[in-house]
Amino acid sequence: MSTTFQLDTATSRANPTPAPMKRLTIPAIRQRKLDGVTAEPIVMLTAYTARQAQLLDAHCDLLLVGDSLGQVIYGLPSSVPVTLDMMAAHGAAVVRGSYHSAVLVDMPFGTYEASPQQAFESAARLLKDTGCAGVKLEGGAAMAETVAFLTARGIPVMGHVGLTPQAVNVLGGYNARGRSQAEADKIVADARALDDAGAFGIVVEGVVEPIAIAVTKAVKCPTIGIGASAQCDGQVLVTEDMLGMFERVPRFVKRYEAIAETISGAAERYAAEVRARSFPGVEQTYQPR
Ligand code: KIV
Numbered sequence: 001m002s003t004t005f006q007l008d009t010a011t012s013r014a015n016p017t018p019a020p021m022k023r024l025t026i027p028a029i030r031q032r033k034l035d036g037v038t039a040e041p042i043v044m045l046t047a048y049t050a051r052q053a054q055l056l057d058a059h060c061d062l063l064l065v066g067d068s069l070g071q072v073i074y075g076l077p078s079s080v081p082v083t084l085d086m087m088a089a090h091g092a093a094v095v096r097g098s099y100h101s102a103v104l105v106d107m108p109f110g111t112y113e114a115s116p117q118q119a120f121e122s123a124a125r126l127l128k129d130t131g132c133a134g135v136k137l138e139g140g141a142a143m144a145e146t147v148a149f150l151t152a153r154g155i156p157v158m159g160h161v162g163l164t165p166q167a168v169n170v171l172g173g174y175n176a177r178g179r180s181q182a183e184a185d186k187i188v189a190d191a192r193a194l195d196d197a198g199a200f201g202i203v204v205e206g207v208v209e210p211i212a213i214a215v216t217k218a219v220k221c222p223t224i225g226i227g228a229s230a231q232c233d234g235q236v237l238v239t240e241d242m243l244g245m246f247e248r249v250p251r252f253v254k255r256y257e258a259i260a261e262t263i264s265g266a267a268e269r270y271a272a273e274v275r276a277r278s279f280p281g282v283e284q285t286y287q288p289r
Pocket of ligand 1: 046064065066067068069106203205226236237238
């Protein structure tokens with residue numbers, strides 16, 4: 001797809017701001033899966049900055065402002081300390097940098113779990129401050145009431161089951177989930193509960209392939225896999241992982257570039273050129289009058 005957009009200067013009350021092109025909508029993405037069949041897989045990548053969004057936008061259906069920005073951008077040890085302010089600032093930047101993909105913003109830990117009302121206040125702030133199309137939250141059946149509450153009040157919600165990184169302190173790490181039958185059954189039941197509650201999509205992270213397939217068959221809405229299965233209805237990756245920004249990445253990640261070497265190599269050449277400069281002698285230095 002070309003990254004040159006055609007500017008549509010027509011305005012209306014529904015579209016008061018001229019935009020290069022029409023953005024994908026959440027209902028259009030939800031409709032990709034009909035009667036259990038997804039005609040066109042859903043392409044999703046994380047984005048945290050305006051420039052990154054500009055580069056990814058034309059190639060994606062969904063840009064996720066993931067709370068993984070805690071580790072990727074801020075060097076935090078997990079996504080637990082990420083705040084609503086951080087998500088709002090990065091969400092607004094990604095919306096500014098995109099015209100085509102629908103933008104989703106992650107609800108950070110501690111801003112939605114207490115009650116549907118708390119979730120509504122946090123999600124409404126994200127929609128108002130960023131212009132994003134919807135939010136994503138982690139958790140299964142325990143979040144179903146919240147998903148129904150938000151959806152009924154105009155906020156599209158994507159669920160997230162399997163490995164849920166915000167629960168790292170309960171899970172004890174980032175290992176794949178669903179290794180016992182009971183755990184596998186719970187993941188499928190969690191996904192069903194979110195689907196019934198009105199989630200327009202569900203991220204399925206870090207589960208063995210048969211569970212991802214079972215979830216994808218069990219729910220009406222599209223599933224988006226990460227470390228799950230190519231048989232999900234779509235795929236998401238952390239962009240920096242697939243670009244090769246880090247030396248170590250989860251085993252399932254395919255690296256499409258070696259961006260860390262590119263950046264470090266460029267910095268090395270720049271530093272060498274600066275250090276090789278010959279400085280002017282004392283007699284040539286500037287003397288104020
Ligand atoms: O925070 C994030 O980037 C995510 C994706 C990995 C799905 O939740």
